Amino acid sequence: MTAGGFVRVGVIGAGAMGADHIRTITTSVPAARVTVVHDPYAPGDFGGVRRVGTAQELIQAPDVDAVVIASPDRTHADLALACVAAGRPVLCEKPLAVTAHDARRVVEAELSLGRRLVQVGFMRRYDPGFTDLRRTIELGKIGEVRLIHAVHRNASNVTSTDDASLITGSMVHELDAVPWLAGSELTAVRVESPVRQGFRDPQLATLWTRGGVMAGVEVFVNAGYGYDVRCEAVGTRGTVSLAASSPVSSRIAGIEGRVVRSDFVAHFADAYRAELGHWARAAATGTATGPSAWDGYVAQVAAEAGVASLASGRTEPIDPGERPALYA
Structure with missing residues (x-):
């Protein structure tokens, strides 16, 4: 080989x-x-x-x-x-x-x-922050997970440029990560946007899993200020969330803060x-x-249901069928 x-x-x-x-x-x-x-x-x-x-x-x-x-x-x-x-x-x-x-x-x-x-x-699934977050959930340290909050923002994006591709090309990360974190497959999705005319960016999705977890996912691919990914799981005994990714805090010209990266490749290196x-x-x-x-x-089944929901205004089911034994 x-x-x-x-x-x-x-x-x-x-x-x-x-x-x-x-x-x-x-x-x-x-x-x-x-x-x-x-x-x-x-x-x-x-x-x-x-x-x-x-x-x-x-x-x-x-x-x-x-x-x-x-x-x-x-x-x-x-x-x-x-x-x-x-x-x-x-x-x-x-x-x-x-x-x-x-x-x-x-x-x-x-x-x-x-x-x-x-x-x-x-x-x-390989990011140290996300893997630690999932491990904390699996060990039961926050009790039973009830809610997941996720944010996915880009300064700008040249590939997710319309309503559908924002879901199929960008939100698809969260459509994989949420059930992976929750340990339970998605069953339904509702996608909405405050924008009524033109490119509907940002979008807000509500997801439901078979295990009873609800998730709220914000995707904003032209947020302007930088690349920003956040995630928090809320359980019956506590919460766990990703820490800020920048290791440096500065105090310059009367302002204290952390640098927000604009490059997703550097963020997830x-x-x-x-x-x-x-x-x-x-x-x-x-x-x-x-x-x-x-x-x-x-x-992708979940993404297509999300695209349908954004158009219909309804909660749409997610049903990929039975998982084959090859992927057990």
Whole structure:
């Protein structure tokens, strides 16, 4: 499966996210090496890494053992399907697909193969803050969880640019993180916005889980001031929340405060390193063990229900069907 004791990685898409994955693998993931890149638009040689003209050429390349997909969202499902067909372990950036139907196609391809090859880039599951928060919940330190409050703000966003893509491309993180934290799948969603005309940003979602947890999720992709992710779980014996991410507080010109980052990649740098390391170790054995294609599909089912709710003004059910044994 590997050569020279490491996984040879091909990266499709070398924009902001793909370029950062290349840097992270090169500097911080000893189990992997980037050997091939495909991106017809990104400049640079990426440290002399070989470039190819098509994604399919990269997937089939003899010096590629596993693939990272960091191309535009609309390309994810077909590229993931091509990787499964070629038997290549793949880390696919979120979302797995822009529709639940296409995400389900990836699930069905893995079910036909009989083994997992796809990990979806829900990197919050690797973030030290989020993992500590979940561990505190699982240990019962705050009693039974009743509520989760989540905030997801960007200074600006060039990919979530309309009502639907704000949910399918940005809120999808929370649609995965909330049930992961609560330990219970989502059953319903209601999405509203104070904006009535044009791009409805911000949006506020109310989520319900099968275990009785309610969650309020604010997503604001053009908040102006910076990148800001917060999360608090409220239980019957206490609460647990993410701490402020900036390690430095300043007092300058009569103002005391902390720097708010504007770059989501820097904010979650530790999470990306852990995510890529976990993925590379599994890929070396010819499989995937992180957030699954099924997780990507379920999040997209929830996202489509959220889009429907924003349009209808009603609470919409979330029903992805029964989880296959492959993903148990």
